Amino acid sequence: MSAGVRSRGARFLRARWRVVVRLACWSVLETGQTFLIGYAPARALDGGFLAGRAGVGLAWLGVAGIGVVLGAYGTVRVYAAVAALVEPLRDRLVEGVVRRGVREADRGALSGLTQQVEIARDTFAGLVMVSRSFVFTAAGALAGLFSLAPLLLLVVGPPLAAGVALFAATLRPLARRQEAFLVADEALADRLGTVCPGLRDVTATGAEEQIAAGTGRLVDAEFGAARSLARWSVLRVASLTVGGQLPLVLLLAAAPWLLARGVTTGALVGALAYVTQSLLPALHNLVHGLGTSGSRLTVVLRRLTSAGTDDAQGGEARRPEGTAPHAAAAAPPALSLSGVTFAYGPASAPVVEEFDLVLPPGAHLAVVGPSGIGKSTLTALAAGLLRPAEGRIEVCGEPVPSPAATARRVLIPQEAYVFTGTVADNLGHFRADPVPEAELLAAAEAVGMGPLLERLGGPGAVVDPAALSAGERQLVALTRAYLSHAPLALLDEATCHLDPRTEERAERAFAARPGGTLVVVAHRISSARRADRVLVMDGTGTACGTHGELLDVSPLYRDLVGGWTPVPAPRSEPALALRDADGVDAVARPGLTGDGRHVVAHRPVGQVQASGDLGDGGSFRRQR
Numbered sequence: 001m002s003a004g005v006r007s008r009g010a011r012f013l014r015a016r017w018r019v020v021v022r023l024a025c026w027s028v029l030e031t032g033q034t035f036l037i038g039y040a041p042a043r044a045l046d047g048g049f050l051a052g053r054a055g056v057g058l059a060w061l062g063v064a065g066i067g068v069v070l071g072a073y074g075t076v077r078v079y080a081a082v083a084a085l086v087e088p089l090r091d092r093l094v095e096g097v098v099r100r101g102v103r104e105a106d107r108g109a110l111s112g113l114t115q116q117v118e119i120a121r122d123t124f125a126g127l128v129m130v131s132r133s134f135v136f137t138a139a140g141a142l143a144g145l146f147s148l149a150p151l152l153l154l155v156v157g158p159p160l161a162a163g164v165a166l167f168a169a170t171l172r173p174l175a176r177r178q179e180a181f182l183v184a185d186e187a188l189a190d191r192l193g194t195v196c197p198g199l200r201d202v203t204a205t206g207a208e209e210q211i212a213a214g215t216g217r218l219v220d221a222e223f224g225a226a227r228s229l230a231r232w233s234v235l236r237v238a239s240l241t242v243g244g245q246l247p248l249v250l251l252l253a254a255a256p257w258l259l260a261r262g263v264t265t266g267a268l269v270g271a272l273a274y275v276t277q278s279l280l281p282a283l284h285n286l287v288h289g290l291g292t293s294g295s296r297l298t299v300v301l302r303r304l305t306s307a308g309t310d311d312a313q314g315g316e317a318r319r320p321e322g323t324a325p326h327a328a329a330a331a332p333p334a335l336s337l338s339g340v341t342f343a344y345g346p347a348s349a350p351v352v353e354e355f356d357l358v359l360p361p362g363a364h365l366a367v368v369g370p371s372g373i374g375k376s377t378l379t380a381l382a383a384g385l386l387r388p389a390e391g392r393i394e395v396c397g398e399p400v401p402s403p404a405a406t407a408r409r410v411l412i413p414q415e416a417y418v419f420t421g422t423v424a425d426n427l428g429h430f431r432a433d434p435v436p437e438a439e440l441l442a443a444a445e446a447v448g449m450g451p452l453l454e455r456l457g458g459p460g461a462v463v464d465p466a467a468l469s470a471g472e473r474q475l476v477a478l479t480r481a482y483l484s485h486a487p488l489a490l491l492d493e494a495t496c497h498l499d500p501r502t503e504e505r506a507e508r509a510f511a512a513r514p515g516g517t518l519v520v521v522a523h524r525i526s527s528a529r530r531a532d533r534v535l536v537m538d539g540t541g542t543a544c545g546t547h548g549e550l551l552d553v554s555p556l557y558r559d560l561v562g563g564w565t566p567v568p569a570p571r572s573e574p575a576l577a578l579r580d581a582d583g584v585d586a587v588a589r590p591g592l593t594g595d596g597r598h599v600v601a602h603r604p605v606g607q608v609q610a611s612g613d614l615g616d617g618g619s620f621r622r623q624r
Helices: 003-015 017-049 054-101 109-148 150-204 208-253 255-260 265-306 375-383 423-427 437-447 450-456 470-483 500-511 525-530 547-553 555-564
Strands: 335-342 352-359 364-368 390-395 409-412 488-492 517-521 533-537 542-545
Touching (some): 003 054, 017 054, 109 150, 208 255, 208 265, 352 390, 364 375, 375 409, 375 488, 423 470, 500 517
Parallel strands (some): 488 517
Antiparallel strands (some): 335 352
């Protein structure tokens, strides 16, 4: 298992140490059954049936029966504890797969969500069960052997230890060879998926030999990987033979010697029960479970986690450890779009066409426009979640999309994601190391999450996502993004479920981050008023300027402001004629009202265009 997977696994278990302790406690109760499975029959024979005291023998067998009942209850509780350990892992993996698939168009994400995540979850649960079962079963059996007669432990212990050591030595080579086999199998499947639909073309062009040669090499590679995996799998059988079956043979062979040295018949029978009923089944489950499923889990986890290490939920991203935001002096623009054109299909009209935008570090831009006009498309392009047909996009001088650009921006979508875990886990999700509590508290206070954090019980409290409202989830996502080191923050209606005061507090906190640049898809006119610059998006052009400048030059912006601004009285009179030269209503009417979440134009997109607008002539053309 790679060091990265091991370190993340260790952090995952440390964060859930209470569940681990609970699992261990219930396992101890289950272990009592293992101890009694050999000890009680031994005492029933030596002190009961062989001594002519049937009542004593039956009593010891009754004790063994009680142990079975208690062990069964412990097993039930063990399953509940394992579920509490496994489900958060599944949540983490699903989060990463959805991030890459839905937001980043990863073609392998569907397989990851429907198959690989479930394999990881089921395999992890199975590994926890078999590993825990072997450890506690072996402890109970060895304690029982020592209590019956220390000589029994000398006969059973060494081969058991040798078998476990041999098995442990095969784990890493098996994992490498299983991953090599999976890679070869996927390469062959990809090749066949390309070749088979085009067999007629292959025949028509006379390329049979070339295609057959290339495919044959892939078949040979998979065959070689399968043979190598099979050879190493033989060692698992050897470890099971040495650790589980050899002790049984040694006990039978050494029986006369043991009986001659004071080991009773009942103790010998109990030792045989320990080996056949406890140690051998536990070792068998460990070898087959950890040997096959363990290497499979290693491969799946490595694939699921490595692809999304630098990404974050919902398209959000974190900066690699040790890097810092670019300084404002002599730094490239925080966001630069040059000649960007994007459409959702080859036959579709461009949503963005020849679009130019330059934001220096520390800028605060609000993006407004009618609902469905492309504001979220613009933020997705800036974040690298969509790729333009033409043009170039850069974040802090890094081309988009690229890992370096992803690490320098954080996108907070409208629907915030919160996973099962502690508050600290959720807030520090974009940081490689645990965030100090003082920094968590300061970030929560800055964004406006302080009351929610206090109500939840502090950073160490466990979060139930279903118990949080949409606004509370947005506060968690905002604080998480605030704690990231990404200098560019893109808020795509990320405060739509918050009240105006909390929204203002969050936006001002992001705007005040040292060296930080903020782009807000505005939900309320107050967001546009707070911004240094406002970008008005329309189907035929764009305009950019301050709030006051746009009120003078952009009829669409005046429309939108009118739709945002409540009418003072039912009978208020318009300051201008209702159909003035610009075609703009001076007061709000039912057709100008918003839907509570988006700004809605009162006429078809493309009809609002005036000669005074900046950068007219074409869909979303923009001058710097």
